[in-house]
Every structure is written in structure tokens, then in C-alpha cells.
Amino acid sequence: MKTSQTAVTMPSTDRLLGIRRGIEKEGLRVLPTGSLALTPHPEVLGSALTHPHITTDYSESQLELITGARLGVQECLDELTEVHQFVLRNLSESGELMWNASMPCRLPIDETIPLGRYGSSHSGRSKSVYRMGLGHRYGRRMQTISGIHYNWSLPGVSSDEYFALIRNFRRHAFVLLYLYGASPALCPCFVEGREHRLQPLGDGKDALYLPYATSLRMGRLGYQSDAQASINVSYNGLDGYADSLHDALVRPYPPYEQLGVRNPGGDYNQLGTGLLQIENEFYGTIRPKRTVKSGERPLHALRERGVEYVEVRLMDIDPFETVGIAPATMRMLDVFLLHCLYSDSPPDTPQEICDLKRNQHLTAEQGREPGLMLTRNGRQVLLTEWALEVLQQCRPYAQALDAAHACSDYSAALEQALARVEGRATTPSAHLLQELTGRYGNRYIDFMTAQSAQARDALLALPWTAQQQQRYEQLTAESVAEQARIEAADTLSFEEWRLRYMDPESLR
Numbered sequence: 001m002k003t004s005q006t007a008v009t010m011p012s013t014d015r016l017l018g019i020r021r022g023i024e025k026e027g028l029r030v031l032p033t034g035s036l037a038l039t040p041h042p043e044v045l046g047s048a049l050t051h052p053h054i055t056t057d058y059s060e061s062q063l064e065l066i067t068g069a070r071l072g073v074q075e076c077l078d079e080l081t082e083v084h085q086f087v088l089r090n091l092s093e094s095g096e097l098m099w100n101a102s103m104p105c106r107l108p109i110d111e112t113i114p115l116g117r118y119g120s121s122h123s124g125r126s127k128s129v130y131r132m133g134l135g136h137r138y139g140r141r142m143q144t145i146s147g148i149h150y151n152w153s154l155p156g157v158s159s160d161e162y163f164a165l166i167r168n169f170r171r172h173a174f175v176l177l178y179l180y181g182a183s184p185a186l187c188p189c190f191v192e193g194r195e196h197r198l199q200p201l202g203d204g205k206d207a208l209y210l211p212y213a214t215s216l217r218m219g220r221l222g223y224q225s226d227a228q229a230s231i232n233v234s235y236n237g238l239d240g241y242a243d244s245l246h247d248a249l250v251r252p253y254p255p256y257e258q259l260g261v262r263n264p265g266g267d268y269n270q271l272g273t274g275l276l277q278i279e280n281e282f283y284g285t286i287r288p289k290r291t292v293k294s295g296e297r298p299l300h301a302l303r304e305r306g307v308e309y310v311e312v313r314l315m316d317i318d319p320f321e322t323v324g325i326a327p328a329t330m331r332m333l334d335v336f337l338l339h340c341l342y343s344d345s346p347p348d349t350p351q352e353i354c355d356l357k358r359n360q361h362l363t364a365e366q367g368r369e370p371g372l373m374l375t376r377n378g379r380q381v382l383l384t385e386w387a388l389e390v391l392q393q394c395r396p397y398a399q400a401l402d403a404a405h406a407c408s409d410y411s412a413a414l415e416q417a418l419a420r421v422e423g424r425a426t427t428p429s430a431h432l433l434q435e436l437t438g439r440y441g442n443r444y445i446d447f448m449t450a451q452s453a454q455a456r457d458a459l460l461a462l463p464w465t466a467q468q469q470q471r472y473e474q475l476t477a478e479s480v481a482e483q484a485r486i487e488a489a490d491t492l493s494f495e496e497w498r499l500r501y502m503d504p505e506s507l508r
Contacts, residue, residue: 008396009342016404018155020069023080026146028099029061034445035106037061037096044090046476047483049118053083058143060114073330080323086472088456100452102217102316103186104144106445113140121487122497133270133277145217152337153309159238162307164345166235173285174363175387179417181214182316182428187444202442212369214429215316219364236347242303248275250504272502285314299507319451322458331413338397368424387421
């Protein structure tokens with residue numbers, strides 16, 4: 001699967017029409033004041049353990065809305081919109097909002113941010129214990145950051161080809177951070193008691209920022225940790241990736257060993273004492289994924305059946321879009337991922353991996369700075385020059401998708417992206433700072449509360465049929481019944497179940 005300036009390999013129209021994309025969108029439940037809602041996950045939304053479309057992520061207050069894998073961009077957006085409608089119709093009864101931003105609302109002290117609860121089954125308890133471990137390891141505030149995950153697959157792609165896509169995606173991820181990053185500022189409560197390099201916006205009481213930032217969520221203040229910095233994961237193939245992740249899962253880490261699995265009172269601190277508790281703890285901009293069977297470890301599923309799809313994890317929530325992402329953004333992601341898949345993708349090296357992390361941090365924290373240089377193949381290159389080069393190489397894929405779908409929407413999305421590289425002020429991060437400083441007097445909470453309320457009002461104004469209501473009520477009832485069935489089926493003690501699940505042999 002090679003490409004050059006003169007000849008571009010292209011999948012058939014049938015395969016292009018077979019692209020599937022799905023979205024997982026996180027969002028905090030907040031009060032009208034912009035403070036975190038500390039109430040339990042609403043019963044009317046069903047079981048967070050088993051509902052196919054509505055769950056929670058880290059916190060009981062952090063919703064996660066999930067679509068299926070859809071063949072069309074609009075079909076996927078329509079489903080995401082419908083799930084939002086159902087959620088917001090129920091949240092509005094209690095006055096709560098769904099926070100339409102990546103960096104969190106006004107937060108309480110760390111210990112009072114509620115962990116996700118999933119019932120009394122062993123699988124449900126393990127989810128809560130895992131989150132307790134994350135809180136001990138990284139702090140609860142870091143886990144309240146929200147984003148959009150874009151799950152993507154193309155028919156007939158092998159594991160080796162998906163890993164080639166992943167290597168190129170990591171090389172060019174800075175382009176997406178620049179184009180779609182939407183978290184250049186945050187509430188000071190998020191960094192209270194932490195070292196940071198943020199600057200005050202205005203007097204600094206109501207907002208901190210970096211003047212050229214695109215995505216603080218993907219910078220040093222986001223999903224980062226000193227412990228994970230020691231994990232050297234290579235993406236040169238499934239075997240090497242699986243072995244390096246396996247090592248991180250079974251490698252003892254002294255600070256976590258000192259914390260212990262259980263406290264002196266017998267309550268669980270974490271699932272295990274390794275560098276990672278489970279596979280999902282490993283942070284990254286993109287992941288290879290495979291649907292797991294009940295009780296199966298994700299790493300075993302990957303080794304056994306190969307890569308099924310990729311999960312893009314670096315997308316911020318766009319507070320100017322009612323559901324957090326625009327159709328043009330989704331189409332550009334499709335184009336970008338095709339380019340990553342069908343371009344030359346040499347093996348990564350330890351030096352390149354180091355350079356890519358630096359490029360990510362520079363783009364996240366200084367991406368709109370004129371003259372910003374990134375590292376490519378050991379040399380310095382202008383971010384804008386490199387981004388334009390990547391986007392120009394995307395053109396044949398946009399044209400092919402337009403032809404397959406009999407539209408011009410993909411080329412239009414690419415043109416919008418090219419225009420953003422030339423015009424920094426048109427990026428979401430720049431737009432956000434303009435609104436925050438101009439209309440909201442540098443008050444981050446006020447601004448994002450208003451954006452969240454505007455998104456809610458727009459979604460509640462859309463039609464909602466009795467059939468839709470009935471279908472979602474049925475999903476709620478079915479999810480509650482399924483949770484009860486799972487709870488009734490447990491026979492081992494939780495500790496016996498945990499030991500089996502965490503057995504290193506289950507990773508092979």
C-alpha cells in the first residue's frame with residue numbers, strides 16, 4: 001500500500017462505501033451554575049453497565065454517549081443527536097446540563113468527585129475499583145476531562161495495514177490538533193495545587209490559558225503521567241505492540257505496589273499494582289481495537305483475532321457544535337485516515353516516538369504561534385508548511401469519497417481545513433478565545449455554561465416522536481434487566497474473580 005506524488009493507491013468504490021464510523025462522546029453533568037452535578041447517574045437513563053448508547057466514563061457525573069458503527073456520516077450524526085435528545089429531555093427535568101466542552105466545569109475538591117458506579121456484579125465492581133485506582137494514580141480532576149472518540153474501519157484491512165495507518169496517524173496527528181483543538185483555556189480550579197505554565201486571562205480569577213494553545217487537553221496538563229512516560233510502545237506490528245503493552249500490564253511499579261490492592265480496612269484501592277491496571281489505562285492519540293467477548297481481556301482479543309478498527313482519541317469537544325462535532329470534521333477524519341492508511345509508513349523508531357511526543361505537546365500548547373517549528377526526520381520544519389503538505393496529499397482521497405457518495409462534501413471539508421491552516425483566527429481554539437475574551441469578560445465557566453445551555457435548547461427544540469420515546473424507554477428497561485441478570489449469575493467471590501481476570505495468562 002504505497003503512494004507517491006504521481007500515483008495514489010485507492011480502494012474501490014464498494015470499499016469506500018463500506019467505511020464504518022462511530023462516535024463515543026463524553027460530557028459532564030453540570031448544574032445551571034456551572035458546577036459539577038454530584039447526583040447519581042439518572043435511573044431513567046438505564047444501567048451504565050449495560051446500556052448500548054448511554055453510560056458513564058470515569059465519574060458518575062461524566063456521561064458517555066455512544067453510537068453504533070454507521071455507514072454514513074449523517075446517519076452517525078443523526079444517531080448521536082437522538083441520544084443527546086433523550087438524555088437532555090431527562091436532565092432538563094432536574095435542571096442539569098451536559099457540559100459541551102473538553103476541559104471541565106467548576107469542580108469540587110478531588111476526593112468528592114464521584115466515581116462511576118455499575119452495580120454489585122463482579123464486572124460492575126471491577127469498573128469502580130479501576131476508577132478508584134485511576135484517582136489514586138493520576139488524581140480525579142484529570143479524569144474529568146472529556147473528549148470525542150472516533151471509531152473507524154475500512155473493509156478488507158489487515159492488522160499490519162491498520163498499524164501502518166496508526167504510525168502515520170501519530171506522525172501527522174499535529175494537523176488534527178491544529179485544525180480541531182478547542183481547549184486553549186480552562187477554569188483555574190482544574191490546576192489548583194498543581195504546577196503549570198498557564199497564563200492568567202484577564203485577572204486570572206476566572207480563566208487561565210496559553211495564547212497560542214489549541215488543545216490543553218492533549219498537552220502536558222491533560223492525559224499525561226510520569227509513570228506512563230516509561231512505557232515504550234512500538235506500533236510496528238501487532239506482536240510488538242502486544243508484547244510492549246503486556247509488559248506494562250505485568251511490570252510491578254513500586255509506588256503502586258506501596259499503595260496496594262486493598263487498604264488496611266479491606267476496601268479496594270486499585271485492580272492491580274502493575275504499571276497499568278488494565279489495557280484502557282494506556283493513554284494515546286489512537287488505539288488498535290477489537291470487540292471483546294464477555295470476560296475477555298482486550299489484549300487477548302487483539303492477539304487472537306487481530307485489529308478490527310481504530311479508535312481516534314485526540315478530538316476535543318467543539319463547544320460551537322450542538323453535539324460537539326461537525327459533519328465536516330467527521331468527513332475530514334475519514335479523508336485523513338484514508339491518507340494515513342494508503343501512504344508510505346516506515347517503521348517507527350525510539351527517536352521518532354520521542355519527537356512525535358514533543359510535536360504533540362508543542363502543537364497542543366503553542367500550535368497557532370507564527371513560525372512554530374516541529375521536528376520531522378531529525379530536521380526542523382514549519383508546522384504550517386508540513387500541515388499544508390499533508391492536507392494537499394489528502395486531496396485524491398477527498399475526491400474519491402465525493403465520487404463514491406455522489407457529493408462534494410469531502411472536498412469542501414478539505415478546503416475548510418486548508419483555509420484554517422492559512423487563517424489561524426478561523427480555528428476553533430482561536431474562535432473560542434475571541435468569544436471568551438470579547439463577550440464573556442474572560443469568565444470561562446460563564447462562557448461554557450452558556451454554550452452548553454444553547455446546545456441543550458437547540459436539541460430540545462428538535463422533533464421527538466412517541467416512537468422514539470418508547471424505544472429509549474425500552475432500552476432503559478432492557479439494560480436494567482440485563483444488569484440484574486449479570487449480578488445474579490456471579491458465583492465466585494469478587495477477589496477470586498479479580499485474580500482470574502488479572503491473571504497474566506488471560507492476556508495471551
